[in-house]
Amino acid sequence: MRTSIRIKTxxxxxxxxxxxxxxxxxxxxxxxTRADGAVGxxxxxxxxxxxxxxxxxIRSLPQREVEVGLAASVVGRQGGYTTSPARAAASRKNGLLxxxxxxxxxx
Numbered sequence: 001m002r003t004s005i006r007i008k009t010x011x012x013x014x015x016x017x018x019x020x021x022x023x024x025x026x027x028x029x030x031x032x033t034r035a036d037g038a039v040g041x042x043x044x045x046x047x048x049x050x051x052x053x054x055x056x057x058i059r060s061l062p063q064r065e066v067e068v069g070l071a072a073s074v075v076g077r078q079g080g081y082t083t084s085p086a087r088a089a090a091s092r093k094n095g096l097l098x099x100x101x102x103x104x105x106x107x
Contacts, residue, residue: 004035005061007069013041018055029070032061042066 009030016031016039025046032042032052040052040059050066052059 005065005069006033007031007042007066007073008033009070009073013043016054017041017043020056023058030073032066032069 007030011031013028013031017028022028022043023045026043029042029044029050031039033039034052038052038054040054042061043051043053043058045051050061050063052061
């Protein structure tokens, strides 16, 4: 499923909200970028709704897409290149053998 929003949970949301306090009971969760390029702070209101906020103005967001985006953001932070003990051992072995095995050309 392709979403029309992109969420960054570690982005500086305060740049888009401004110096004022958040609405009562609201929490900031990063930034959100809409398909049209509009960027704002991602807030969760006390009612549980996620909204885009810019300098005090609040716009609604598609709730399902926000949930998918937040889940993808968490998975993305956990993913990436990791070295397991098996991968480290294989790397050491390949290094001793002169690097990565070469593909043989058909004779």
